[in-house]
Amino acid sequence: xxxxxxxKYLTGAAVLIPLLIFSISYGQYGNKDDILEQTETCLxxxxxxxxxxxxTPHQLLSGDDLSSPIMMGCTGCHTDWEDHxxxxxxxxIVAGPELGSLEQSxxxxxxxxxxxxxAMATTDPHGRGGYNCSSCHTVHGNQNRMLVKDEQExxxxxxxxxxxxxxxxxxxxxxxxxxxxxTDCHQFGGIADQLHAQGLNWTCxxxxxxxAGPHIYEHPVTYEYLVEGSGCTExxxxxGSANDRxxxxxxxxxxxxxxxxxxxxxxxxxxxxxxxxxxxxHSEIHGSNSNELFLDPDLGIKNVINCYAxxxxxxxx
Amino acid sequence: xxKLFIVMIALLFPxxxxxxxxxxxxxxxxxxxxxxxxxxxQHSSFNIYExxxxxxxxxxxxxxxxxSFNADMKNIILNNRNMRLGIxxxxxxxxxxxxxxxxRVYNFDGSSFTRRHTNQGLLWLYPHRHxxxxxxxxxxxxxxxxxxxxxxxPGAISTDVDYDxxxxxxxxxxxxxxxxxxxxxxxxxxxxxxxxxRDQTRSEVRFDGLIPVPNYEWIVLSGGFRxxxxxxxxxxxxxxxxxGWGGFRANLPENFQLRYNFIxxxxxxxxxxxxxxxxxxxAYVSHVWPQFAMLTVGYHHGINDDFEDExxxxxxxxxxxxxxxDGLEIRGEFGLTEEEVKDGSRLIGDESRNRHKFRLKYNSGxxxxxxxxxxxxxxxxxxxxxxxxxxxxxxxxxxxxxEYGTLSAGYVISTGDYDNIEEEFEFTDHTLYxxxxxxxxxxxxxGFGLTYYRSKRDLDVESFILRFDAExxxxxxxxxxxxxxxxxxxxxxxxxxxxxxxIVEISLIKHISF
Numbered sequence: 111x112x113x114x115x116x117x118k119y120l121t122g123a124a125v126l127i128p129l130l131i132f133s134i135s136y137g138q139y140g141n142k143d144d145i146l147e148q149t150e151t152c153l154x155x156x157x158x159x160x161x162x163x164x165x166t167p168h169q170l171l172s173g174d175d176l177s178s179p180i181m182m183g184c185t186g187c188h189t190d191w192e193d194h195x196x197x198x199x200x201x202x203i204v205a206g207p208e209l210g211s212l213e214q215s216x217x218x219x220x221x222x223x224x225x226x227x228x229a230m231a232t233t234d235p236h237g238r239g240g241y242n243c244s245s246c247h248t249v250h251g252n253q254n255r256m257l258v259k260d261e262q263e264x265x266x267x268x269x270x271x272x273x274x275x276x277x278x279x280x281x282x283x284x285x286x287x288x289x290x291x292x293t294d295c296h297q298f299g300g301i302a303d304q305l306h307a308q309g310l311n312w313t314c315x316x317x318x319x320x321x322a323g324p325h326i327y328e329h330p331v332t333y334e335y336l337v338e339g340s341g342c343t344e345x346x347x348x349x350g351s352a353n354d355r356x357x358x359x360x361x362x363x364x365x366x367x368x369x370x371x372x373x374x375x376x377x378x379x380x381x382x383x384x385x386x387x388x389x390x391x392h393s394e395i396h397g398s399n400s401n402e403l404f405l406d407p408d409l410g411i412k413n414v415i416n417c418y419a420x421x422x423x424x425x426x427x
Numbered sequence: 428x429x430k431l432f433i434v435m436i437a438l439l440f441p442x443x444x445x446x447x448x449x450x451x452x453x454x455x456x457x458x459x460x461x462x463x464x465x466x467x468x469q470h471s472s473f474n475i476y477e478x479x480x481x482x483x484x485x486x487x488x489x490x491x492x493x494x495s496f497n498a499d500m501k502n503i504i505l506n507n508r509n510m511r512l513g514i515x516x517x518x519x520x521x522x523x524x525x526x527x528x529x530x531r532v533y534n535f536d537g538s539s540f541t542r543r544h545t546n547q548g549l550l551w552l553y554p555h556r557h558x559x560x561x562x563x564x565x566x567x568x569x570x571x572x573x574x575x576x577x578x579x580x581p582g583a584i585s586t587d588v589d590y591d592x593x594x595x596x597x598x599x600x601x602x603x604x605x606x607x608x609x610x611x612x613x614x615x616x617x618x619x620x621x622x623x624x625r626d627q628t629r630s631e632v633r634f635d636g637l638i639p640v641p642n643y644e645w646i647v648l649s650g651g652f653r654x655x656x657x658x659x660x661x662x663x664x665x666x667x668x669x670x671g672w673g674g675f676r677a678n679l680p681e682n683f684q685l686r687y688n689f690i691x692x693x694x695x696x697x698x699x700x701x702x703x704x705x706x707x708x709x710a711y712v713s714h715v716w717p718q719f720a721m722l723t724v725g726y727h728h729g730i731n732d733d734f735e736d737e738x739x740x741x742x743x744x745x746x747x748x749x750x751x752x753d754g755l756e757i758r759g760e761f762g763l764t765e766e767e768v769k770d771g772s773r774l775i776g777d778e779s780r781n782r783h784k785f786r787l788k789y790n791s792g793x794x795x796x797x798x799x800x801x802x803x804x805x806x807x808x809x810x811x812x813x814x815x816x817x818x819x820x821x822x823x824x825x826x827x828x829x830e831y832g833t834l835s836a837g838y839v840i841s842t843g844d845y846d847n848i849e850e851e852f853e854f855t856d857h858t859l860y861x862x863x864x865x866x867x868x869x870x871x872x873x874g875f876g877l878t879y880y881r882s883k884r885d886l887d888v889e890s891f892i893l894r895f896d897a898e899x900x901x902x903x904x905x906x907x908x909x910x911x912x913x914x915x916x917x918x919x920x921x922x923x924x925x926x927x928x929x930i931v932e933i934s935l936i937k938h939i940s941f
Binding site: 181 | 469471473474475487489491493501507513517518543545556567569588592594602615617619624625629657666678715717721723746747748758760774775786811813839841845847848849850852858860878882884886892916
């Protein structure tokens with residue numbers, strides 16, 4: 111096991127190290143004279159602005175360091191600047207936060223044409239709801255990852271306060287202890303997916319591979335996640351729940367969202383004398399490789415008296 | 428990873444001679460824990476351990492040439508580890524490493540639990556300003572024992588769990604004059620050490636593209652393809668999904684925008700009982716009044732066809748926001764989906780889903796910010812005779828006054844009715860939360876926080892978390908912090924479902940800045 115794991119890490123390192131060396135040795139690119147000249151002109155008046163960008167993805171190009179292949183200058187974002195040089199009025203230059211939603215996203219899209227950017231313009235609810243880049247990101251004076259305004263996870267919860275409530279319920283993913291964050295599941299990068307960058311199939315499978323399937327006999331409600339973006343969340347509330355295991359309904363209520371109790375079960379399994387939870391027998395509820403009714407493979411051993419000695423079932427049925 | 432890190436430092440060593448600046452918080456702490464009751468019922472207590480801890484939080488070190496290091500490590504001695512390291516240079520490369528470990532408890536005395544480890548590494552670089560490459564891997568390991576689902580009895584049978592999953596991914600992104608091509612490949616190996624029948628390999632390949640139409644740059648075309656496959660190692664049983672999508676975005680005059688997307692997705696398996704098509708067409712029109720309002724309306728048509736049963740859906744969508752006065756913003760969203768079984772049948776029959784959301788937010792500056800939120804979701808399945816009606820209302824308020832400190836508080840009530848032809852469920856959830864933080868006075872500041880949760884339906888559950896903390900700053904950049912937390916859970920219907928914990932943590936923190 112240890113040797114197997116080590117070999118996997120070494121394989122990963124063998125891929126990463128050449129990439130790193132390649133990036134450092136091949137980083138020089140292009141003639142940047144124009145950008146350097148324009149930036150120096152801007153900094154004659156705005157001399158503190160270079161410092162607000164140092165160490166961030168928008169660090170300005172400087173004559174002392176030409177290693178970056180991305181040429182970052184003031185006029186890359188602050189376009190239409192020509193008149194501003196002669197007349198330094200604010201209206202003579204473009205400033206991102208003052209633009210409307212669409213104009214601002216187009217301005218950022220001059221460089222940032224990631225799936226996140228495209229999703230914001232198409233399927234992402236934030237984009238549809240009128241939020242723009244500066245709703246969540248700031249450029250100057252920000253050292254946070256991805257330039258979000260606040261790196262703490264509660265940044266998302268400022269708007270999604272119902273979700274915050276769910277994370278404080280009895281069972282919840284470990285957001286409070288800092289072991290997961292909003293962006294572990296919501297990565298905002300997919301163009302086609304409505305809510306989840308990777309689709310629910312990848313999102314849940316990332317940490318729960320054991321129950322992810324596929325199985326020979328799929329429970330349709332869990333299988334739909336592959337194609338419909340539903341599945342897991344039909345039974346579980348991923349943020350938190352008053353019920354154990356993040357379930358939307360307590361106990362059999364989960365099953366009864368879609369299933370009524372079969373008549374035979376009402377007599378033998380739902381009475382006061384012998385009450386059984388659905389899951390007592392249908393334990394392979396996420397999918398089974400042995401039984402289309404998702405019955406526990408060890409049912410005959412575990413419940414031999416209840417199931418078989420009663421005369422209701424025979425071995426093999 | 429350790430070797431890689433050493434190589435990386437060696438490569439970058441010449442840069443370390445440059446001038447630099449940095450900042451961060453270093454702390455040592457000790458946590459006292461007194462708990463009583465069922466350790467499996469309160470999830471937020473699973474990763475609290477008595478003992479010492481060392482943390483380095485928000486550490487950043489930036490050289491004048493832009494090369495920066497960052498680290499975030501919380502309680503790295505305790506069992507609950509949460510570590511993140513990063514190094515990078517703007518526009519050139521970045522490397523991020525992380526390690527995370529936590530546990531999940533399954534029985535009363537805490538003897539049955541699983542522990543999950545996650546290690547991640549991701550490297551990205553720009554060999555050319557138009558090209559970004561990335562590659563990385565993730566390891567997830569989980570081991571321990573867990574009890575069966577829905578079986579809270581102390582004597583319940585435990586099942587051993589021991590699996591690991593390794594994922595590699597690599598990709599590229601090419602940008603040129605407003606166009607984009609992006610590709611990524613992932614492969615995942617899952618090994619179950621308890622049952623090799625579950626061993627499986629998953630792979631995904633995806634390509635996305637986006638290009639403005641030459642001479643008509645106000646029209647941007649987009650499209651992509653994804654292949655996803657899962658295969659059992661022992662049986663060779665395989666399921667695969669192929670998805671193609673495309674669309675355009677047109678920025679029209681007068682701040683109008685038109686968007687259209689289609690998706691075609693086919694999922695099939697080696698066996699003959701799974702093959703499903705999903706076809707979706709969606710169009711949205713938006714109009715923006717800059718700095719004042721935005722309105723979006725859309726239509727979405729979907730087909731789900733597994734060659735025996737066919738379900739068609741029609742959805743309508745509208746959303747908007749308006750800022751009618753300084754500090755006042757109103758947002759609303761409406762969505763309606765009607766799904767109809769056209770051929771064959773499905774277990775839940777036809778379905779109708781309806782959602783409304785509204786939010787009003789007013790920021791007066793001096794008197795704080797108040798927000799009111801309302802959401803209503805309704806789901807109906809006529810043939811099944813079921814209806815779910817969910818309503819949530821939330822209000823929160825926050826204010827910061829320089830002379831006194833900050834206050835934020837909120838309340839959320841959620842109610843739901845679930846009806847079918849046989850029975851009815853009802854539930855009501857209440858959540859109350861608030862935080863108060865005083866301003867610093869004579870180098871001392873204090874805070875108080877409360878979260879109270881009450882849920883009633885087939886069960887009757889109450890839980891709350893209280894937090895008191897105080898900080899004293901002394902000398903230059905040193906802080907002493909004491910925190911007291913109370914966590915409590917009670918299920919008033921099941922006798923062994925209770926838990927109380929008193930948690931005290933004291934920390935000595937040094938803020939460094941250079």
